[in-house]
Amino acid sequence: GDSVTQMEGPVTLSEEAFLTINCTYTATGYPSLFWYVQYPGEGLQLLLKATKADDKGSNKGFEATYRKETTSFHLEKGSVQVSDSAVYFCALSDPNTGRRALTFGSGTRLQVQP
């Protein structure tokens, strides 16, 4: 079945540091890929997405490129801020399932220190 693997956290960075959170996936079809962010005490919200190979999703300074050859969708940001502290989830949507559900990774907690 489908699965998503994310790097273990927590990731602790200083403000203005470069961020990479690794995400790889396994899927039978051609999934869409997503990054969701969960701020403390809140539900998840969509950060960015990519629907086909080589697409780049971007939002709020974050970027991720859909790499079919390496089955990856790594999240990057050039300069993190304290306000970026949150849990980040990589997810996929497989159109073959018919469920319109997402398969999530386990989440990576990011802590940014001033």
Place this chain on the structure above:
Amino acid sequence: NAGVTQTPKFQVLKTGQSMTLQCAQDMNHEYMSWYRQDPGMGLRLIHYSVGAGITDQGEVPNGYNVSRSTTEDFPLRLLSAAPSQTSVYFCASSYSGQHTGELFFGEGSRLTVL
């Protein structure tokens, strides 16, 4: 601008008790779903619905019931709570039609079963 509203936000139950987690959305979304979030496991789909009167099982449905009598509401019922159901529960909804993967989440309901 309510979006997806979940109640209660916190609940403590004793083993064997029953309860209902409420979920309501005001975006006229046809698709609604329930996930549970456990440490190190990401989010797992419990049940979902593609419209009023239609429900189906997700990845971890045992111990939970759902119904969808209106477009707006999608309650999750625990008939006989067990400690293994201690978790944070999220309701999520999305537009009908082609699945874009953009789910809109509630703020979550934290359930503890003693």
